[in-house]
Amino acid sequence: MKRLALATNNAHKVREVGSILSRLGVQILTPKELGTEFDAEETGTTFAENALIKARELFRITSLPSIADDSGICVDTLNGEPGIYSARFGGEGLNDRDRALLLLQKLESKTDRNAHYSCVIAYVDGTTEKIFEGSCEGIISKEYDSEGKYGFGYDPVFFYPPFGKPFSRVPESEKNSVSHRKKALDGLFAFLESHPF
Numbered sequence: 001m002k003r004l005a006l007a008t009n010n011a012h013k014v015r016e017v018g019s020i021l022s023r024l025g026v027q028i029l030t031p032k033e034l035g036t037e038f039d040a041e042e043t044g045t046t047f048a049e050n051a052l053i054k055a056r057e058l059f060r061i062t063s064l065p066s067i068a069d070d071s072g073i074c075v076d077t078l079n080g081e082p083g084i085y086s087a088r089f090g091g092e093g094l095n096d097r098d099r100a101l102l103l104l105q106k107l108e109s110k111t112d113r114n115a116h117y118s119c120v121i122a123y124v125d126g127t128t129e130k131i132f133e134g135s136c137e138g139i140i141s142k143e144y145d146s147e148g149k150y151g152f153g154y155d156p157v158f159f160y161p162p163f164g165k166p167f168s169r170v171p172e173s174e175k176n177s178v179s180h181r182k183k184a185l186d187g188l189f190a191f192l193e194s195h196p197f
Contacts, residue, residue, distance in 0.1 A: 001027045002197065005034060007054040007068030012152070016176060017067070020185045024192055029064070036061050040068075047071065047084055048131050051122035059124045065197045067188065071119035071180060073154045075103070075140060077112040086154070100157045101144055113140040115158065119180040121188050125197050132191065134183025141166055151175065 002025060006017055009032045018028045031038035040057040044050040047070040054068030072086030082089035082103070089099045107113060117136045123129070138160045145156040148168025155167035162178070163170055176182050 001025055003027045003029055003064055004197075005029050005031070005058050005062045005064040005066040007031070007038060007040070007058045007066060009038075013069070013181075016181060017185060019176075020182070020189055021192070024189065026192065031058065031061075034062055034064075042070070042084075044070075044084070047118055047120040048122070048133075050084060051120045051131065052124070052129065055122040055124040056129075059126060063126075065123070065125035067121055067123050069119055069121045069181065069184065071117065073103075073115055073117050073158065075107070075113075075115040077110045077114075078106060083118075096153050097144070097156075100154050103140065103154065104142070104144060104157055107140055113142075114138075115140050117154075117158065117180040119184045121181075121184045123188060123191065128195070130188075130191055132184045132187030134180040134185070134187070136160070136178060136180040136183070138167075145169065 004026050006028050009030050014030055038058060040054045042050040042053060044053055050070035051068050055066045058066040072083050074080040074083050090102045115138055119134045121132045138158050141157050141159040145166045145168045148156055148166055150170055151167045158167045160167055167175055
């Protein structure tokens with residue numbers, strides 16, 4: 001079975017990537033499963049740069065074809081912020097809920113609430129470097145959805161018009177059919193299907 005290193009120990013991402021790539025007979029291995037410490041410094045200014053930094057570093061450490069993603073939420077009226085800083089929005093000490101509430105606060109007086117989730121997946125195998133992108137358009141709602149039981153991050157404030165509800169009320173299997181990460185993974189899948197490694 002082909003082995004592919006994935007630059008995360010996040011169980012949610014591992015499951016999502018694995019479910020899509022398993023059809024190719026690919027075994028996804030995390031840094032933890034490979035017995036290595038992995039903490040690449042994300043010094044890029046775009047999702048693509050950060051994804052490549054992580055994929056290159058994991059390939060350097062493991063010598064296995066490596067993939068890494070970088071993703072976040074981008075709000076039009078905030079010039080694309082929080083963007084690559086989505087996970088660090090507002091500084092240290094904030095949790096997911098705090099960051100989502102901070103975003104609502106920044107949009108309090110704004111009428112344009114258009115936003116999109118963006119994901120870039122980088123693939124590196126020593127001779128080839130590729131990036132695959134996906135996005136999912138939505139609207140930042142006016143209130144935090146405290147009752148939704150699905151999703152994570154900004155999902156409680158990300159309203160998805162085609163479903164008529166925030167992502168926090170969309171089961172994972174349904175969300176994964178339209179998500180930014182799914183679209184980027186579809187590109188990766190098509191590439192791996194035709195690219196022996």
